[in-house]
Amino acid sequence: MTEEILNKKEVRITPMRQLLLEFFLEKNKILGVSDLEKTFPKSDRITIYRTLKTFEEKGIIHSIANGTAEVKYALCQDCQVANHSDFHxxxxxxxxxxxxCLESVFIPSIDLPEGYSVEKMEMTIQGICKRCSV
Ligand SMILES: [Zn+2]
Ligand SMILES: [Zn+2]
Ligand SMILES: [Zn+2]
Structure with missing residues (x-):
């Protein structure tokens, strides 16, 4: 499973990359760098950061900035290499x-003043989730 994804995304397979991707697939939720460090205490931080960066560049995961100091990551659905399409x-x-991730919700496009172009758009909504509102 992990080999297939890495091959498809043109990422060279290494044990660390397989481990991290496997963890994302297994958890199937948004993870912070601290979660990864806790899970893989023997691997050094730099290797984890580098792996995340590679994954992000190749469209395997996307980063989420939600106003806290920690950057979080989630698996992408159908992103292409170096071209993220998940604007949710x-x-x-x-x-x-x-x-x-609210994958079914699209962030509406906004009209920017002339001369500006969008590279990334972040939207975080705060409230009560489905599970907690029952
Ligand atoms: Zn993506
Ligand atoms: Zn997301
Ligand atoms: Zn909740």
Missing amino acids: PHFYCSKCEELS
Whole structure:
């Protein structure tokens, strides 16, 4: 499974890359760098950061800046190599403090003044998630 994804995204297979990708697939949720460091205490920080950066460049994961100091990452759905297509908002639940991808919601395009171009758009919505509102 991990080999297939890495091959498809033109990423050279290394044990660390397979481990990290496997972890993302298994958890299937947004993870912070600290989660990864806790899970792989023997690997050094730099290797983890480099791996995340490679994954992000190749469209395997996308980063989420939600106003906290820690950058978080989630798996991409259908992103191409070096061209992310997941412009979706993220939802932060103030009750369970979980962050999730709202993949079915599109961020509306905005009209920028002339001379400006968009590279990345971030939208984080805060509220109560589906699980907590029952
Ligand atoms: Zn993406
Ligand atoms: Zn919640
Ligand atoms: Zn997302």
